[in-house]
Amino acid sequence: MLRYVIKKLVSLVVSLFVASVVIFLALEVVPGDPAASMLGVNAQEDTLAALREELGLNRGPAARYGNWVGGMLVGDFGTSYTYRTPVSEMIADRIWISLPLALLALSLSTLIAIPAGIWAASRRGSGVDLGVMGVTQLGVAIPNFWFAMLMVLVFAINLRWFSAGGFAGWESGFWPAIHSLTLPAIALALPQASILTRVMRSALLDTLGEDFIRTARAKGLSRAQALWRHALRNALIPVLTIIGLQFSFLIAGAIIIENVFFLPGLGRLVFQSISARDLIVVESVVMLLVCAVIIVNFVVDIAYAAVDPRLRRAR
Amino acid sequence: MTLLQIDRLSMDVGRLPILRAVSLGVDAGRILGVIGESGSGKSMTALSVMQLLPDGARCSGRISLAGQEVLTLSEPALCKMRGRDVGMVFQEPMTALNPLQTIGAQVAETIRIHERVTRAEALRRAAEALRRAELPQDRFPMSRYPHELSGGQRQRVVIAMAIALRPRLLIADEPTTALDVTTQAEILKLLKRLVVEDGMACMLISHDLAVVADMADDIVIMRSGEVVESGPVDRLLSQMRHPYSKALLAASSHVPNRLAQPREASLLSVQGVVRDYATPRSGFWGRVGTFRAVNDVSFEIRRGESLGLVGESGCGKSTLTRAILGLEEVQAGTIELNGQPVFSGHRPNRDVRRHMQVVFQDPYGSFNPRHRVDRLVSEPFHLLDEPPKGTARADAVAQALESVGLAADDGRKFIHEFSGGQRQRIAIARALIIRPELIILDEAVSALDVQVRAQILDLLADLGDRLGLTYLFISHDLSVVRSITDRVLVMQDGRIVEHGVTQEVFDVPGHAYTQQLVAAAPRLTVEPERTNDDDARP
DSSP states (O other): OHHHHHHHHHHHHHHHHHHHHHHHHHHHHSOSOHHHHHHOTTOOHHHHHHHHHHHTTTSOHHHHHHHHHHHHHTTOOOBOTTTOSBHHHHHHHHHHHHHHHHHHHHHHHHHHHHHHHHHHHHTTTSHHHHHHHHHHHHHHHSOHHHHHHHHIIIIIIISOSSOSSOOOOGGGOHHHHHHHHHHHHHHHHHHHHHHHHHHHHHHHHHHHTSHHHHHHHHTTOOHHHHIIIIIHHHHHHHHHHHHHHHHHHHHHSTHHHHHHTTOOOHHHHHHHHHHTTOHHHHHHHHHHHHHHHHHHHHHHHHHHHHHOGGGTSOO | OOSEEEEEEEEEETTEEEEEEEEEEEOTTOEEEEEOOTTSSHHHHHHHHHTOOOTTEEEEEEEEETTEEGGGOOHHHHHHHBTTTEEEEOSOTTTSSOTTSOHHHHHHHHHHHHSOOOHHHHHHHHHHHHHHTTOOTTTSOTTOOGGGSOHHHHHHHHHHHHHTTOOSEEEEESTTTTSOHHHHHHHHHHHHHHHHHHTOEEEEEESOHHHHHHHOSEEEEEETTEEEEEEEHHHHHHSOOSHHHHHHHHHHTOOOOOOOOOOSSEEEEEEEEEEEEEEOOSSSSOOOEEEEEEEEEEEEEETTOEEEEEOOTTSSHHHHHHHHTTSSOOSEEEEEETTEESEETTEEOHHHHTTEEEEOSOTTTSSOTTSBHHHHHTGGGGGSSSOOOHHHHHHHHHHHHHHTTOOGGGGGSBGGGSOHHHHHHHHHHHHHTTOOSEEEEESTTTTSOHHHHHHHHHHHHHHHHHHTOEEEEEESOHHHHHHHOSEEEEEETTEEEEEEEHHHHHHSOOSHHHHHHHHHSOOOOSOOOOOTTOOOOO
């Protein structure tokens, strides 16, 4: 087990290194001069040169890469070209919205999907199963921004249970902050929960058809006992994969929902900085998101091994 | 009073009749062998006793187990019966166990589900059951997971689960079909011992007449959901009445009629072949080890000869086959066909490759289901520099199909429209189409029912005579190898331990391993009577 973890850690570090190089090179080849876009078209050549010098744009790529990565390791992400504030502060402000939002959405989707998937699979072909499959079909099909607007209409404008957008801030207390993240989290969770329900259902149905379920039934276990004791844990492996993918997506991909609800999250930050050609911010945020994805995958890999003894022996 | 009595049991799934008026009975302490080909309903009869039937199945008739009317029991009552009164062992030990639980926990579960005992007590009794199944704790601790055990060991775990509560009836559904001969012999011996020790009744289901004849007291022969004949083993084997039973018996010891005599000239020459595989590093920075799958193997096949290669799973048979086919490069030694190497440089030699073809075991998995038969059969044409086109190609396909007893029109069909035996004919047609000299048959008849197997063996013998083919016949089934080969090689742990004329090797085995194999192979002691209505052959 230890060797498996070490192996996965090594692959984590290698992936992070490769990702950082790719991100750096990708932005390196993007046309456009950040200094020119910051100062506008009428800038004097000597002002531009001074700014380039200040931003370190004159140095070679290797030196800039080293600088960038070295800075990130100690928490210094550089200074935004446009806002002239440290990138680390900008990220810190926003990550405390994006991360809780993603966690909330993921918990909601998992808490709904796993029981719903089990319920549907245990009554395959019944009304319950058909109902769950119908609802999840809708859940996958409805665009989440549209669903978000619908929820705003019903719960914010008509019922006035929630505010239509914005973030209360953590300084106003835990519950008010959670309260303002609830509607966006539900909007994000709906398609994810639908997909996860379907994955849970089909994984469980596959497992229920396995020979060892028949063996368990031949021992005298009832259908339900065989499902809970033998099928469920075996069916969790594909579900874990999907949960990992969804968490990565939720951290990075909440941009539309953040816009609908006026949440100043990471997604909006990336969007704004790309438009403003604020490459240092783009680089840092993208790197951070990649880190999150890779770390989540690492956690999922460890979870696999916890579930499945066959994986504990590192190959 | 019989322990298990089935009277006029019929079963349908939806509108499809599966069993029709099946009647049979087993007494305590006796073994009932149930024989039939695939689809004969033997497994469904067993599952009816357990009431573990597919959705939509309906039973009528009577199943009486130790005075209980099984068909009238409620589901909770059936759960109490399963595992406690009836234990069941299945065919596929590799998948019969939950991969995520230890073997101890899985055996203990049988006990805990039926009796109110502490976890420690259940584990103690599980250890006892495993010991009785010959998995002692000092060598096979209960903390092992299924993937850490071999197929035979896993089957012992399944048996331990089935006998943990000393049930009155043990159902074994093809318990050794997926195992090697020596493992098969051990498992059968174990089952027999447990039946005697516990005074259980046992229902042993098998397609293999020889296995059942060795073990059973009584036999039931089934076909298309019906019992065609039943009775005590000795009487039934010596005085068969039903034509189907006779055909089955004849087919299981069928020897095809081969006329061709091997010539002196050598066709395939294998000299000092070594094939190593890299094994995982021993430590994190440890060295990559090697596993020698084929170790200094040398032999020759003469033109027109049929050479057998026998050995148990993991002995290196398949690796050797892959090397001969040029699918993998060997680490030492040479493999030459007609004096030309199968590997030239680091690439397979296409000139040589087009002179040999292979037929694999699984008639279901070795075809692309989305291609029509004509396309499947003409696949080897890619080995030719100028593959025939248009009518020449169609003619070649038609000829190949007709030579294996199919119609030219079958080329327009898809593979799912054919039975297992027909698929294996198509696989042979695919091998024949580029007129190879050597055909490698890798367990090519192992998955077939005995009657179909007899037909395919006849076909191979006939093609060998007509087309002057040379066969390398790889199998774990000694009786098949005996019936169709001139010479045989016995392989163990990557080495050829014995070789010689088939008849002599099997009659007077020299090497200890060959002796073990021959002794383990179940054999029909009763010679089938040759009668005029013996119509097993096509």
